[in-house]
Amino acid sequence: MYGISRIDDETHRTHAWRVSLRRRGKMLVKNFPDRKFKGKGKALQAAKAHRDALLQRYPPLSRVEFAKVKRRNNKSGVTGVCLVCCKYYLADGTEKRLWYWEASWPTSPGQHINQRFSCAIHGKQRAFEMACQARRRGLRQVRGVFWAAERGELSH
Known part of the structure; x- marks a missing residue:
């Protein structure tokens, strides 16, 4: 219960x-x-x-309210938006790094969407703004109530 x-x-x-x-x-x-x-x-x-x-x-908190809770490890200042570095190696062994601002938001329970915006293509500031905008759009689609675990029966 x-x-x-x-x-x-x-x-x-x-x-x-x-x-x-x-x-x-x-x-x-x-x-x-x-x-x-x-x-x-x-x-x-x-x-x-x-x-x-x-x-x-x-x-209980709505799923949107829960998704907006700012965590202690947040470094971007915006919940659900973070800077991501992807490393890869060329055929000659040279290391390359690509930087992205990534937005994420919940969809259905246990699922979420990530969307990345390249700093190389858009510039760091514009990529950040685009990630924030994508997250705001994504959160408008989130519905329901947040339950930390699967909700039990409310039998009376």
Whole structure:
């Protein structure tokens, strides 16, 4: 069940359902002990009600919002746009390098599109601008809600 797990620890005599969701960097956790709720089934009902209330109050990120989150390792200043170097060797052994600005964006879950723009053809600044523009266009096509893992059943 999405956001709900079972705790059965005989050593500490702990038997409960745990609701645990992460929303925008904050963990939302609450336990529903069997003893307090007078049984395993009633504790589960309370946990589901609490989880559903949390989902209403704190909806998950949209896939576009998630795709726009800036990571710590971002060096370009634009999420989803990075400078890429491709090395290759000529027949005589000479090493050549081609530089590209690459834009990427999600399509369906687990899939994404990359589009490269050559610095040699367009110039470094123009290639960067083209990559940013391609990413903006790509993100306009992204739909749905982001789930870190495959969403479980929301059975009631």
